[in-house]
Amino acid sequence: MSISDLYRSAVLDHNREPCNFKELEGATHEARGLNALCGDDLRVFLRIDARSERILEAAFIGTAGAITMASASMMTEAVRDRTITEALALKEALGCLLRAPEVTPELAEGLGELSALEGVRRYPSRIRAALLAWETLAAALEGEPIATTEGRDSTHG
């Protein structure tokens, strides 16, 4: 596969100019996400309306590779005005897409721009990167302060 399949233009655009890249004032939920393998370090902020359980606003800051940055940026756009249940369903749908051996139209359905992350399927370490922001969102919703992806620093020297 070609390198442009991993780094699609939507991914590169979000990496260069991430959406909602800021600390969110008045955030009701917050968590930090760490990926030891890549050295990615994110903080995800959510402002949620308690009564409707709807995400009014999402934002993030941090340092990370392009896949992590693009996924986080797309996430902050994708979950806005969605309920917590809908946001978590979106996370599951993205995970299914990235772990699927073959991409089918059904898998990409409803993911919109997020389907541009599909190119990471052949890079196991990058699948974790693509899901880091989403794991962090889930941790924030559960009141967990830190989300980590599995995997360890496996090379030395």
Next chain:
Amino acid sequence: MSDATATERKPSFEVDRWRADFPILDREVHGKPLIYLDNAATAQRPEAVIRATDEFYRRHNANIHRGVHTLSEEATEAFEQARDTMRAFIGAVSRREVIFTRGATEGVNLVAQAYARPRLKPGDEIVITHLEHHSNIVPWQLVCEQTGARLKVAPINRRGEVIIEAYEKLLGPQVKMVGMIHVSNALGTINPVREMIAAAHAQDIPVLVDGAQATPHMKVDVADLDCDFYCVAGHKMFGPTGIGVLYGRESLLDAMPPWHGGGEMIKHVTFEETIYNDLPGKFEAGTPNIAGAIGLGAAARYMEAVGIREIADHEAALLAYATERLEAMDGVEIIGTAAHKASVISLQVAGAHPHDIGTILDHAGIAIRTGHHCAMPVMQFFEIPGTARLSMAFYNTFEEIDRFVAALEKARQLLTA
């Protein structure tokens, strides 16, 4: 930069001749010829090393120092010959000072636990430098937790060099141990270890040198350095993984208790009392990595056949050329600009994360390391999460540097343009 491209340079070193000894350098990655620039993580193995380990298993495999049968005697002889080879390779006086370990990390842990731990009291200090690999930080932190001793860190400057005056100021009667990296794996800095050791010895402080990144690049002579302990990693110097050498001054090793207990490290065992073996067996409990030691001996002999002076000269030329080409690139910053460096270059590309650079270069067949290089405090000093690092060996070529620079520029444009 100069107009001379790599191909116009007259090779003074027969690099193609030596490359032919490394079968892996013939392979392709993503359809492109492999360019291996991750030698500081692990180097590649020449035929001589592969053959030595292969032949041991095919012809001589048996446990050592145990049996009276022929294979056991052959295995013992090959293993002990490897020890003699390594003794000469690092300039140790006696073979009793050459302990086979699993690697440089195990050497540091052995010294921390068997030398430092019994001697340390609360309030004592251990001095290391800001350039250390985690393997020369964490074993000392563990022994500090166990004894109440404190870890002190000699600072570095913006070029990535230890500030010698500050290092010397840390030394004093409360300091019971000094640990220092010989060559920084993250930045390539060569520490002036000879002078730093002399400064510690002026105050009777023993010194451990982590030489994992030094032996692949330069002649190391522990007698000339006058260090008390020196750690070697086999796989960084073209030998197998899981094998290394700890050099220790005989008088210090003699006074140390064993670290691990088991077979081989004893002379006599009853349930009431055990008499420990003499050096070096005292520190080699259990069946060692016999084939690994034999392979490491083969690696040392191979390096000597290539010529350690020739290796150093070729790598110095590669380093100068790569540095010049990278300095001429837009948006590229070299992290670590010490006056004395081994052939390691850490860099950052503005607006591009090191891991993305690494992935894109991999698609061009180029293997580099990205991240913190197991030296997180170095990254913290420069306030960066990590770098992209090319680390060159004597089998790398000027043409490979040209291809690396071209691929890096493509990656930069893809990620930032």
